[in-house]
Each structure stands twice: as structure tokens, then as C-alpha cells.
Amino acid sequence: MTSGKTFDYSNLFAKGLPSAIASGDMPQPKYNFILGHTNAETIPVEGLIEATAAAMRKDGPGLSINLHNGGLLGYLPLREFLVHKLSNYRGVDVTADEILITSGSQTAAMLINTALLEPGDTVVAENWSYVGMLGDLRMRGVNVVGVPVDEDGMRLDALADTLSELEDEGVRPKYIYTIPTVQNPTGAIMPIERRQEMLQLSEEYGVPILEDDCYADLVYEGESVNAIRSMDDSDRVIHMGSFSKNLAPGMRLGYVVASWQILGQLLPLKGDIGTSNFGQMVTAEFFNNHYEEHVEILRTALRRKRDTMTAAISEHFGPMVKPNHPRGGIYLWVTFPEDVDTRKALAAAREMGIGYNPGSDWAVYPADDERNGNNCIRFCYALPTEEEIWEGIELLARVFQRELGFPKER
Amino acid sequence: MTSGKTFDYSNLFAKGLPSAIASGDMPQPKYNFILGHTNAETIPVEGLIEATAAAMRKDGPGLSINLHNGGLLGYLPLREFLVHKLSNYRGVDVTADEILITSGSQTAAMLINTALLEPGDTVVAENWSYVGMLGDLRMRGVNVVGVPVDEDGMRLDALADTLSELEDEGVRPKYIYTIPTVQNPTGAIMPIERRQEMLQLSEEYGVPILEDDCYADLVYEGESVNAIRSMDDSDRVIHMGSFSKNLAPGMRLGYVVASWQILGQLLPLKGDIGTSNFGQMVTAEFFNNHYEEHVEILRTALRRKRDTMTAAISEHFGPMVKPNHPRGGIYLWVTFPEDVDTRKALAAAREMGIGYNPGSDWAVYPADDERNGNNCIRFCYALPTEEEIWEGIELLARVFQRELGFPKER
Incomplete structure (x- = not known):
């Protein structure tokens, strides 16, 4: 036996690691408006x-074989489903060999970042953007330059200015990160003209585009717009997608569409002996038979929940609070009066069982920048029932009254 | 539209990446003795x-929630199954909070390596060891020091000498990597006395142990031995396991058992928003009801296949070729006469539809070292049917005759 003295690893860790975390628990709040959950009621249990x-x-029996039926790129029937889906619903014509399946699109993004980024590099992004991507970029010591967004997504005049200024400074960004279809968090769907213009700027400045298309199946109002990749005649768009939003985050499946110059460099970094074939087999089978039907059910449910949450916010917070009106997706982006710092009610709300994401977490700008969204909230409306949405928002208005003096009692 | 000229990413890649690969295809040979496949016939399809x-x-419906029921560490019912299994079958008493579920134990190993290793670091390992681990260590620029193995696994006298020599050189290895139960590739099961001795050396030299227990459920002959972690009173053993061997590699589930000092540092590196809850849910449900029954069926099948392959090698290669006699696992480690370089028949065998792994791929020693196993082969006997084993080995003997002049025609 050894002495029983607990082994101390502290001198053995590599340098420059991210901070250790104190607990792996992620307790979910009763009124759950956080993260990117999807609609529990439309998980196709029987399907x-x-x-x-x-x-x-x-x-x-193919589960017994490592990398069965598709090798490193992923299970071939799932990639074939994506060939069909991308062609019919996103305007993207590719072969199965241009698709890499990953364990969620977050993993896809991290692989791309590992391949392309070094500390000190620059990436251009919408000035509010996906917190998981922003966090990863910051951890890598990458400089993120934000481009203002409006109701049509990234402003292309501002992008042109940004690229021009960076060029003047001798900086060539590694890529332009965009969520053009149901932007996270603002919900904007970028019109086709801007997409074409972005491609032209990409060529003019020699900067590729990383297109995050993970909400594209969730457009429930008006027309969707084809992916930027669909207009790309030169492999300058690296396109990412996910099964987390159109099926379930618990499936952990995403994908990258790119030229072999990119995929061939991502594969040796993946290092996981493939993504779960079990999940890929079941997802391929389900979506090869029920894709259209399932996403239609999901869209209908999400549209109702958007309307419910919009109504609840109007009812309980009054006219000074402005929700956006997304045409798809799972988030409401809500702007409070400028002096309402939504971060300050976070802990009190959590104590009452309400979870929300303060807008500032999605800001490219630093915390002391006036544009950093301190008066905004991103609410995910997909998971809670309509009853929970009403109750949760009513309760949150009371927490805000108590903690922030807003809304005024009526 | 842009000019259509293909975008060139070559100047955008980060420095020091592993080489890009030419294709994602991994065609499986007809007579498939490679990699760590398991038995197709015992995949519990109906189960x-x-x-x-x-x-x-x-x-x-919990699939709709990110990190549902267990948070970052993984799905709680699967961790609870492991608590039960580790206690009852591996002698390891831990709580669910000391277990992290990963997407296969290869991913677990890579997380541990990212947390602990920097270029120039040293790791001590059995002098033949898992190719995936050796490859990852080499890619990281880590110095792997091999310790000789015998029929009882790593020789502890040699380990003591190695650690002493390294200490004299001022080198403190980051860990001792061992596969004590059904060593890969040699099949050795380390007796309990050596395990205790290894723990004592770990304390004496301040070097933790990374115990890879992935074949532990597959001991089909004689007694198994409890994990090294079961005798560890000081958290000096980081223990890894897998569902790839006892269930299916296509499930992509593995785990790490370690103190929070380690797990808390692995979690921020994991970066995948959790391992597939779908696979975890199904695996937990299946194993909570059928674990003993399933591994018993699997062990019986593997034992038969070991016997079949041993007989086929004896029949077709004759008495100068020495297979080991593993008491478990999925590999036969076969030693040919010293002048038979098994690498030289690899391409010709593949052309005939036969895949095998030359022993040298599992060697810690460089290719020009006489101890590097050029005259060895690791055959995985789990996947092929008994008929395919007979046919494949007969065919391989003919390929060897033609290419290497061995075995002599009789």
C-alpha cells in the first residue's frame, strides 16, 4: 500500500490551459429560457x-466496425441525406465527399478554429454572435472584430469598411464568421443581395467565409434564403450545420461542408475515431423518412411559442420593452430601456427558478463598451411549455420590479 | 458573382498542424483482422x-435539453451504471461525480494528454502499446520511454530501473501509461502483486498512472484481476474505460475515473457541449438490464474465435510461428521467425482482401531498432466469422509464401 496521501497533479499540468471548473453540474432552471434547447414536446419519441x-x-451489426460505412467523414447514409437536404432546401450542390459529420457543430467550429487560428489572429463577426464561438475565439487569443447588424443581419457597408481598415493595418482576417439565416441572437435573415455582396468582399479581400447555418431549418414565417454556400463558385465558404436544432441537441451531430483542402486538414485533428455511428444510423433513418414532416411540426410549434413569449413580455413588461420579431429559430432578442442592466437581476431570477441569458454574453464588445447589450436579454422559447412561458415571464417581471425598479408597478 | 477561381487556404492554416490526409475513405478488407473491431454476430440488435x-x-423528450440529467460529466444513469460496474467487477469504489463520460476512450486519452503534456515531456509505457496513444504522443512531441513486457505485462524491475534512470537525468515523467488487463497487443494480464508494486513506484517517484482498462470486461479464461485504481488510496491512478469493446465501437462511448483536480481541468477542454445523450441513454438502459448476460455471450464468442484463429495459424503457418495465448480480449499477438518482416507482405495481402496490423506499428521503439516487432503481427479476431478466419489465414499463408518465402511449401 502507498501512504494514502492524495496525489497532487498541480505541477504536472501543461501551461496555458483554460481555468479548471468547480463542478460539472448544470442544473436546469424550472423556467428554462437559456442555452439552445429545443422543443421537448416535438421530440419524435416514437419516430x-x-x-x-x-x-x-x-x-x-455494423456497429461492431470502427468507421463503418463511410470512414472518417461519417456514416454514408447520413451524408447522403445531407446531400439531398442541402440541395433541395439550401440550394447547395455538393457530393457526400464534401461533407464531414462531427459530434455537434460546436465541435465542427473548434476543429476549424484549430486548423486556421493562432493567438493574435483576427476574425470578423457580427457584433452580437454565438457565445460558444466567441468564447472559443477568446480562449485562443484571437482578436474578434465586430460588424454592426441591423434587421437584415450583418451590414455589408460596415463589413466593407472593416475589411478595408484591417487591410490598411496590414491585417488579413482568417475568416468572416456569419450566421446569415436566423442570426444568433438577433434573429435576422440576411437577404440574398447581402449574401452575394459578402461573397464579393470575400474575393476582394481574400478572406473566406465561415457560414453557420444551424437554424436554417427553423424559418417558420415568410421565405427562407438559400445558404451563402449555394452562391459560392470558388470554395470560399466553409459551411456548418447541425442536427441539434432540427432534431435534438442530445443527438450531438453536426457537419462541415468544405473543399478537401479544408476537410483533409480537419480529419487528423478530429482524433475521435469517428462520430457515433449509432446516432448517425438512427438520424439517417429518421430523416430519410420524416424530414419534411418533422421540421414542419417543429416550425409550427416554435412559431406558437414565439407568439406566446412575445405576448407575455408585452403583457408583463409593458411597451418600453421591445422584443424583436424573428421569422424563425428559437430565440427572442429583447431590448430593455437603456438604464436597465439585465445582468443585475440574474442571480435573483435564478433563485426564483428562472434562467435567461443576458445579452452582453453575446456581445463582441467588451463589458465596458456602451454597445455591449447590457440592456438586452436573449430568451430561448423552445423548451418551456406555453404555460411555463407565461408563468416564467410574469415571475421575471416581479423579480425585475424588485431588483431593478423596472417595470414600474401599474 | 465572384470569378470562380478556387479559393486557396494554404496560407491561412495554423503552423505545426499534423499532415493533411488524402482521403476520408477507410475501406474494410474482406478478411478483416485490423483495428479494434468487435464481434458483429453478438451486437445485441434486438436488445x-x-x-x-x-x-x-x-x-x-430530455434529448431537447443540452447536457440533460448529468451536466458536463455525462448522463447520470450511465454514470450510475458505471459506479455499479466498477464496484462489482473492477473493485473500484467511486461516486458518479468522479466519472466523466467521453465520446470513446480515445477522446478521453486526448483530453488527458492535452491537460498534462507539452512537447518535450516524457511518458513511460509498455514497450509495445496502443497505436492510437503512441501516435497521439508522437504528434505532441512527447518522448515515450518503453519498458519491456513479459507474459505478466510490464516488468516492474525494468520500470523501477527506468524511473530511477530518468530521475538521475532530472526527468519526471508525466505519467506511466499501462494497459494492465489484457495488454494491447501482447494480451498479458498483470498479476495483483505487480499492480501493487507499480503503485509503490508511482509514490516513490511522484509519477501518476494512466490505467487503460478498455479490455477488462473481455477476460474469458481464468480469473481477472481488479483494476490498479481499486488499490489506489491516493488518487494517483487516472482510470479510463470504454464501451467500444464490451458493446460496440460504433457507440463511441468511453469514460475517465479521476479526482476532481483532473476532471475539473478536462471539462473546459472537452468543448463539445457533452457526449451524445442519445447513445448514453440507450447504453445505460441496455447495460442496466443486460450487462452480465451480454458480456458473457461476447466472452464465449471471443474465446471460440481465439481458438479458431490459433488453430488456423498453426495449420497454415506451421510450428515456427508462435501465437500468444491471451486469456481475453480481441487480439492474437503472433511472432514469426526473426527474418520474416511482416510489413513486406502487407500490400500484397491487402490486394487479396486480407488486412492485418504489422507488430511494428505497436512498438515504442523506432523502426530501425531490432526490438521493434518487424517479425510480429497483431491479428484482431473479433469481427470475422470463424469461416473467414480459416479462409483468411489460409490465403495469408499463400501470400507469405509467395512474397516472403515463408512458410516453406510442404
Whole structure:
């Protein structure tokens, strides 16, 4: 036996690691408006059971084989479904060999970042953007330059100015990160003209585009717009997508569409001996049979929840609080009066069982910048029931009254 | 529109990346003795279908929630199954909070390596060891010091000498990597006395142990031995395991058992918003009901296949070729006469539809070292049917005759 003295690893860790965390617990609030959850009520429980039965009877023994039926790029029937989906619904014509399946699109983004980025590099992004991407970029010591957004997404005049200024400073950004279809968090859907203009700027400045298309299946009002990648005649767009939003985050499946110059460099970094074939088999089987039907059910449910949450906010916070009116997705982006710092009610709300994401977490700007969204909130409306939305927002208005003196009692 | 000229990313890649690869295809040979496949015939197709139905009806809507029921460490019912399994079958008493679920144990190893290793660091390992680990260590610029193995695994006298010599050189290895239970590739099961001795050396030299226990459920002959972690009273053993060998590599589930000082540092590196809850839900449901029964069926099948392959090698290669006699696992480690370089028949064998792994790929020693196993082969016997084993080995003997002049025609 050894002495029983606890081994101390502190001198063994590599230098420059991110901070250790204190706990792996992620307790979910009762009124759950955080993160990118999707609609629990439309998880296709019976559909997944049937798809599993069909997939297992068809190819279950293939689970015994590492990288079965598709090799490092991922399970071929799932990539073939994506070829069909991308062509029919996103205007993107690619072969299965231009698609890499990953364990969620967050993993896809991290692989791309590992391949392209070094400390001190620059990336251009919408000035509010996906917190997971911004966090990863900051951890890598990358300089993120924000471009203002309006109701049509990234402003292309501002992008042109930004690229021109960076060029004057001798800086060539590694890529332009954009969520053009249902932007996170602002909900904007970029019109086709801006997409074309972005491609032209990409060529003019020699900067590729990283297109995050993960909400594209969730446009429930008006027309959607084809992916930027669909207009790309020169492989300058690296396109990412996800099954987290159109099926379930618990499936952990995403993908990258790119030229082999990119995919061939991502594969040796992936290092996981493939993404779960079990999840890929079941997802391929389910979506090859029920894609249109499932996303339609989901869109209808999300539209109702957007309307419910919009109504609840209007009812309980009054006319000084301005929700956006997204045409798709799972988030409401809500602007409070300028002197309302939404971060200051976070802990009190959590104590009452309400979770929300303060807008400033999505800001490219630093905390002391007046444009950093301290008076904004991103609410995810997909998970809670309509009843929970009403109750949660009513309760939150009371927490805000008590903590922030807003809204005034009526 | 842009000019259509293909975008060139070559100037945008980060420095020091591993080489890009030419293709993602991994065609499987007809006679498939490579990699760590498991037994296709014992994949529990109906069991997984039933488990999916039960798991989905119980908790399917939870797939809508990121990090549902267990947070960053993984799905709680799967960690609770592991608490039970580790206690009852590996002698390891831990709580669910000391277990992190990963997307396969390869991913677990890479997380641990990222947390602990920098270029120039030293790791001590069995002098033949897992190619995936050796490859990752080399890619990181880590110096791997091999310790000789015998039929009882790593030789502890040699480990003591190695640690002493390294100390004299002022080198403190970051860890001792060992596969004590069914060593890969040699099949050795380390007796309990050596495990205790290794713990004592770990304390004496201040070097932790990374215990890779992924084959531990596959001991089909004689007694197994409890994990080194079971005798560890001081958190000096980081213990890894996998569901790839006892269930299916296509499930991509593995785990790390360690103190919070380690897990808390691995979590921010994981960066994948959790491992697939779908796979975890189904695996937890299946193994909570069928673990003992399933591994018993698997062990029986593997034992038969070991015997079949041993007999086929004896029949077709004759008495100058020495297979080991593993008491478990999925590999036969076969030593040919010293002048038979098994690498030289690899391409010709592949052309005939036979895949095998030359022993030198598992060697810690460089290619020009006489101890590097050029005259060895690691055959995985788990996937092929018994008929394929007989046919494949017969065919391989003919390829060897033609290419290497061995075995002599009789």
C-alpha cells in the first residue's frame, strides 16, 4: 500500500490551459429560457424508436466496425441525406465527399478554429454572435472584430469598411464568421443581395467565409434564403450545420461542408475515431423518412411559442420593452430601456427558478463598451411549455420590479 | 458573382498542424483482422431496439435539453451504471461525480494528454502499446520511454530501473501509461502483486498512472484481476474505460475515473457541449438490464474465435510461428521467425482482401531498432466469422509464401 496521501497533479499540468471548473453540474432552471434547447414536446419519441428498429435491423451489426460505412467523414447514409437536404432546401450542390459529420457543430467550429487560428489572429463577426464561438475565439487569443447588424443581419457597408481598415493595418482576417439565416441572437435573415455582396468582399479581400447555418431549418414565417454556400463558385465558404436544432441537441451531430483542402486538414485533428455511428444510423433513418414532416411540426410549434413569449413580455413588461420579431429559430432578442442592466437581476431570477441569458454574453464588445447589450436579454422559447412561458415571464417581471425598479408597478 | 477561381487556404492554416490526409475513405478488407473491431454476430440488435424504446419512453423528450440529467460529466444513469460496474467487477469504489463520460476512450486519452503534456515531456509505457496513444504522443512531441513486457505485462524491475534512470537525468515523467488487463497487443494480464508494486513506484517517484482498462470486461479464461485504481488510496491512478469493446465501437462511448483536480481541468477542454445523450441513454438502459448476460455471450464468442484463429495459424503457418495465448480480449499477438518482416507482405495481402496490423506499428521503439516487432503481427479476431478466419489465414499463408518465402511449401 502507498501512504494514502492524495496525489497532487498541480505541477504536472501543461501551461496555458483554460481555468479548471468547480463542478460539472448544470442544473436546469424550472423556467428554462437559456442555452439552445429545443422543443421537448416535438421530440419524435416514437419516430426515433421506429427509426432505431429499422436502422438496427438493416445495419446494426455494423456497429461492431470502427468507421463503418463511410470512414472518417461519417456514416454514408447520413451524408447522403445531407446531400439531398442541402440541395433541395439550401440550394447547395455538393457530393457526400464534401461533407464531414462531427459530434455537434460546436465541435465542427473548434476543429476549424484549430486548423486556421493562432493567438493574435483576427476574425470578423457580427457584433452580437454565438457565445460558444466567441468564447472559443477568446480562449485562443484571437482578436474578434465586430460588424454592426441591423434587421437584415450583418451590414455589408460596415463589413466593407472593416475589411478595408484591417487591410490598411496590414491585417488579413482568417475568416468572416456569419450566421446569415436566423442570426444568433438577433434573429435576422440576411437577404440574398447581402449574401452575394459578402461573397464579393470575400474575393476582394481574400478572406473566406465561415457560414453557420444551424437554424436554417427553423424559418417558420415568410421565405427562407438559400445558404451563402449555394452562391459560392470558388470554395470560399466553409459551411456548418447541425442536427441539434432540427432534431435534438442530445443527438450531438453536426457537419462541415468544405473543399478537401479544408476537410483533409480537419480529419487528423478530429482524433475521435469517428462520430457515433449509432446516432448517425438512427438520424439517417429518421430523416430519410420524416424530414419534411418533422421540421414542419417543429416550425409550427416554435412559431406558437414565439407568439406566446412575445405576448407575455408585452403583457408583463409593458411597451418600453421591445422584443424583436424573428421569422424563425428559437430565440427572442429583447431590448430593455437603456438604464436597465439585465445582468443585475440574474442571480435573483435564478433563485426564483428562472434562467435567461443576458445579452452582453453575446456581445463582441467588451463589458465596458456602451454597445455591449447590457440592456438586452436573449430568451430561448423552445423548451418551456406555453404555460411555463407565461408563468416564467410574469415571475421575471416581479423579480425585475424588485431588483431593478423596472417595470414600474401599474 | 465572384470569378470562380478556387479559393486557396494554404496560407491561412495554423503552423505545426499534423499532415493533411488524402482521403476520408477507410475501406474494410474482406478478411478483416485490423483495428479494434468487435464481434458483429453478438451486437445485441434486438436488445438495442428494446433499450431504445424503453429509454425514449422514459426520457426521450430530455434529448431537447443540452447536457440533460448529468451536466458536463455525462448522463447520470450511465454514470450510475458505471459506479455499479466498477464496484462489482473492477473493485473500484467511486461516486458518479468522479466519472466523466467521453465520446470513446480515445477522446478521453486526448483530453488527458492535452491537460498534462507539452512537447518535450516524457511518458513511460509498455514497450509495445496502443497505436492510437503512441501516435497521439508522437504528434505532441512527447518522448515515450518503453519498458519491456513479459507474459505478466510490464516488468516492474525494468520500470523501477527506468524511473530511477530518468530521475538521475532530472526527468519526471508525466505519467506511466499501462494497459494492465489484457495488454494491447501482447494480451498479458498483470498479476495483483505487480499492480501493487507499480503503485509503490508511482509514490516513490511522484509519477501518476494512466490505467487503460478498455479490455477488462473481455477476460474469458481464468480469473481477472481488479483494476490498479481499486488499490489506489491516493488518487494517483487516472482510470479510463470504454464501451467500444464490451458493446460496440460504433457507440463511441468511453469514460475517465479521476479526482476532481483532473476532471475539473478536462471539462473546459472537452468543448463539445457533452457526449451524445442519445447513445448514453440507450447504453445505460441496455447495460442496466443486460450487462452480465451480454458480456458473457461476447466472452464465449471471443474465446471460440481465439481458438479458431490459433488453430488456423498453426495449420497454415506451421510450428515456427508462435501465437500468444491471451486469456481475453480481441487480439492474437503472433511472432514469426526473426527474418520474416511482416510489413513486406502487407500490400500484397491487402490486394487479396486480407488486412492485418504489422507488430511494428505497436512498438515504442523506432523502426530501425531490432526490438521493434518487424517479425510480429497483431491479428484482431473479433469481427470475422470463424469461416473467414480459416479462409483468411489460409490465403495469408499463400501470400507469405509467395512474397516472403515463408512458410516453406510442404
